[in-house]
Amino acid sequence: MSTVKATIITIGDELLIGQTIDTNSAWMAQRLNELGIDIERRVTVTDTKEGIKLALDEEIPRADIILMTGGLGPTADDITKPFLSEYFGGELVVDQQVLTHVKELFAIRNRPFLERNLKQAEVPNVCTVLFNKVGTAPGMLFESNGKFIVSMPGVPFEMMDIMTTGVLPRLKEKYISDAIVHQTIITSGEGESFIAEHIKDIEEQIPVHIKLAYLPSPGIVKLRLTGRGANQEQLEKEIAGIQSQIKERIDNIVVAEEDIPLQEILGRALKEKGATVCFAESCTGGYVSHLMTQVQGSSSYFNGAIVPYQSKLKHKVVGVDATALDEHSAISEEVAIELANKTRVLMDCDYCLSLTGQLSYGGEDDHIESGVVWMAVADKDRVETKRFKFHYDRWINKEQAAQMGMLMMWKFVNNKL
């Protein structure tokens, strides 16, 4: 077991109020996890001396590493820096490198450097400055009584830069941790309890230093094996063995053996085949295409999409047969097939996925059944269809529809449909 403990403290009224979602903690945790450092706790506090002091007083004694984000910024909200200076027994002084940098950043963006901005270059004289090259607020490292305490700005890309260039290298050097190995199996088609029942005997045999967690999300259940031990190679062997047993047992529902999103899994499958894909997204409004284009290199297999949100445009833009639209509604197997076939040809693709449906409940269209989405996947030779029923609100339904659509296309591309 790793004995090094880390705690994350995020500072910000906007987090506690619910204005901002905390994405920083997850990112930092993943990076520390890769180093084999456990995050034991995470605390979010107000932008006040009292809130920050309480957190530091409580968390410092029980952790080796404290990562703090937030509370730093150019306006009246700036309480953290003077407070930390006082807390660690120092004084604020202007750092020349930071000052030059802040002035440069202002110049690049044609912003006048005002008097109130001078304090952005101040740092406590009891810290190591962790240079922030993509923003104005420097990171600060306080190494006090053997503890490693860092304060960083809350802006995500600034925190990431300081972590990557200043924090992680120092953590790697200072703390040698046990080997930690993760393996993920992504499944689709059965729920948690069904899977658990089916691998019950395998799970009961898992040794104490390896943990199996079930992580459900729309349309998917991820199984995550996590092991810790002194010997990396041995650990990898052990986990590979358990993974292999599990995979064999539930092979028909396994989608991937790596923890990557569906758009990446589908992208790789297309790349392997040298194939291209496009989408006819009616109800999902461009969301599937957006997800596909979040993947670096997607332009090599993603040609584009049509979002014919208005019914008439399915005919006008895509060329869906007008009679089909009249006879069956826009939300029908027939129209899903037309959309997939016609869009595929229009966009010069090998594959096309179409989604047509009604994601909202309680909308204006009472005559249309809510939550129903028809999907079709087509290549030059054939087309497969499926009718889905989603049960939640329009936003969760959209997420689920997108996941199920990409999954359906993945199965089609892999001849599993």
Added chain:
Amino acid sequence: MSTVKATIITIGDELLIGQTIDTNSAWMAQRLNELGIDIERRVTVTDTKEGIKLALDEEIPRADIILMTGGLGPTADDITKPFLSEYFGGELVVDQQVLTHVKELFAIRNRPFLERNLKQAEVPNVCTVLFNKVGTAPGMLFESNGKFIVSMPGVPFEMMDIMTTGVLPRLKEKYISDAIVHQTIITSGEGESFIAEHIKDIEEQIPVHIKLAYLPSPGIVKLRLTGRGANQEQLEKEIAGIQSQIKERIDNIVVAEEDIPLQEILGRALKEKGATVCFAESCTGGYVSHLMTQVQGSSSYFNGAIVPYQSKLKHKVVGVDATALDEHSAISEEVAIELANKTRVLMDCDYCLSLTGQLSYGGEDDHIESGVVWMAVADKDRVETKRFKFHYDRWINKEQAAQMGMLMMWKFVNNKL
């Protein structure tokens, strides 16, 4: 000042590991905030007795309300329920209503009800069951020593249902809080420090019971006024007065006086005019359309979009002049104009926004300048263009491009361009 304090405790290794982003806390915080209840702290702990016990031991003495999510589920991860039962001095018993419900849910989804599922219907006999109609795990309310402590599943829509039907009505009844008033001004075009300098004198006059916070996000700076007091009407007047002063001072950069996302602001502007919009999204891959369709009722003004990700499709699908594509690159003012004009006609719209650019840095296309996006907004009479340069990674650049695009369209629709 409200004297009622609330703390959120989220349970889950997957949160601490960074596998899952905590969106529950923000949602719960917003709901409590609407009731005028402060969230003072938020703690995230491991799925262990020790982790949960430490959090409860520390947080219960200093808060009136504790909202807990996570740690409840159908597999081996279920530690929380037995522990809470013990912690509050009770025993687990089967709740008949929950049992019937769980069996029904399994039947609807054609899942066999297994023996291991019986414990999902168990609840501590020292709690009030908060019925979960959209999932299997019931919420549990422990009212102990005047404290209000709730445990709910971590699945978002299940937590939301239990909060809405079980928790919030009880909180409303039990705790009468000060009036709390929020007002937001959304601005675009200047940074935090510039705005702060320009309203410095107004800000210095703000009374102690009203707070002004600056909330920057891509392309936007929100100014949020929050006030607390005994008298709702008086508070509203005070805040309206300050808001009005600020608005007058920085009028040229004010986008809205309500805290709603740009897709909603743009949607309302279009609805007011009875106008329709469509998008030609090359680099943003459908993201703008996705955002627009997140708004209930968007089908009344959003016709659709084309995502001509591959260059040739700009000509083949949209009809962009082939010569224009050859002479200028796909990322040019000329092509942006063609995309906007042609897509607008193709999709039978009043307005069209086109975005063509290179969001990634370090991609395959060395000859194309990274971060550059040309945007054009067109109606039947005219077209306006703008060249943007984004500085970060492809994901943040996409977010910023989408925000700036919707903003540009909003200005165009409001004759401010």
